Amino acid sequence: MQTSKTKRRLIVLTVIAASLILAVGLGLLAPTFAYIGASQEFKRSINESGIFNNDLDTLVPIAALHNVIRDHMLGENQKTPMLLFIGYDGIRADLMPNAFKRGNASAVYRVASGVAQEGSGSLMLTRVGGANRGDEHPSTGPGWTSAFTGVWNDVHRVNSNTAPKCHTVSTIMYILHNANVSTSLSFTWPNFKTRLWNDEFISAPSMFNHGVTDEGTFNYMLTAINNGTRAIFGILDDTDGAGHAWGFHPGSRRYVDAFEYAEAQANKLIDAVLARDNFVNEDWLVIIATDHGGFGLLHDSERIMITTVFFAMNKMFSLCG
Ligand SMILES: [Zn+2]
Numbered sequence: 603m604q605t606s607k608t609k610r611r612l613i614v615l616t617v618i619a620a621s622l623i624l625a626v627g628l629g630l631l632a633p634t635f636a637y638i639g640a641s642q643e644f645k646r647s648i649n650e651s652g653i654f655n656n657d658l659d660t661l662v663p664i665a666a667l668h669n670v671i672r673d674h675m676l677g678e679n680q681k682t683p684m685l686l687f688i689g690y691d692g693i694r695a696d697l698m699p700n701a702f703k704r705g706n707a708s709a710v711y712r713v714a715s716g717v718a719q720e721g722s723g724s725l726m727l728t729r730v731g732g733a734n735r736g737d738e739h740p741s742t743g744p745g746w747t748s749a750f751t752g753v754w755n756d757v758h759r760v761n762s763n764t765a766p767k768c769h770t771v772s773t774i775m776y777i778l779h780n781a782n783v784s785t786s787l788s789f790t791w792p793n794f795k796t797r798l799w800n801d802e803f804i805s806a807p808s809m810f811n812h813g814v815t816d817e818g819t820f821n822y823m824l825t826a827i828n829n830g831t832r833a834i835f836g837i838l839d840d841t842d843g844a845g846h847a848w849g850f851h852p853g854s855r856r857y858v859d860a861f862e863y864a865e866a867q868a869n870k871l872i873d874a875v876l877a878r879d880n881f882v883n884e885d886w887l888v889i890i891a892t893d894h895g896g897f898g899l900l901h902d903s904e905r906i907m908i909t910t911v912f913f914a915m916n917k918m919f920s921l922c923g
Pocket of ligand 1: 691692741742743745842893894
């Protein structure tokens, strides 16, 4: 009698223990399952959109932007080469399909459709994160530094959001400034001048416009367009802030709202370019790009929706010029 009672207790305890282990195991695996589902959804959205000029197997390194800008601004041209570069910090590539459905309300759509040009533009899937997967942290400091210097962090040494770059490596802004091209860089996030590119700020402080808010950054850019500055760079930051607060996801309403607000600001800047008195004598390269995507509230790993991003330009992109 006593023995069978003990056996029953043992069986019950075993069942409870096994259930607990299973529950904890499933709990631990839940994020993995969630990520697998989210990454499949991301890939499907990209693949089915039909709006990108390349695919997930032929991603363009973000560092390629440096050469695109340099070749346009310093190459042969019968007109005056001009540049409008708009950065949307932390915008995922899978926000583009819905942006395209908004047509001309989307600045990305207008740029990829070749605004301010005779021909068509391009929308490219790009990658951040270093020459080899995992080499470079997918965050703001390394991302924009790679885009503007044309090399990865193994060369520029910006491994975080606070690390200064090597003095021997220059951003395209600084190269243009030193080539006597009037250049302005406007931004909301102060680390561009206080940390990452502080060496260039000390050497050329007039090039740096700290807007403090995105509205301030936008106003600096608009002024630069209207006063004839030839190379205008600006990085809007509220998009990244919304992702961290409300989630980096196309279904995250506040994140999408921040994206659409940045799009509206970009459209005003593009309209200001088109309205320039001297527009017919100018050759404008317009680029909209980002520095990383996000997953959940963060961009802290090699996940596909963090390291696979995009840029749009109003000319055809070719990796080899
Ligand atoms: Zn960022």
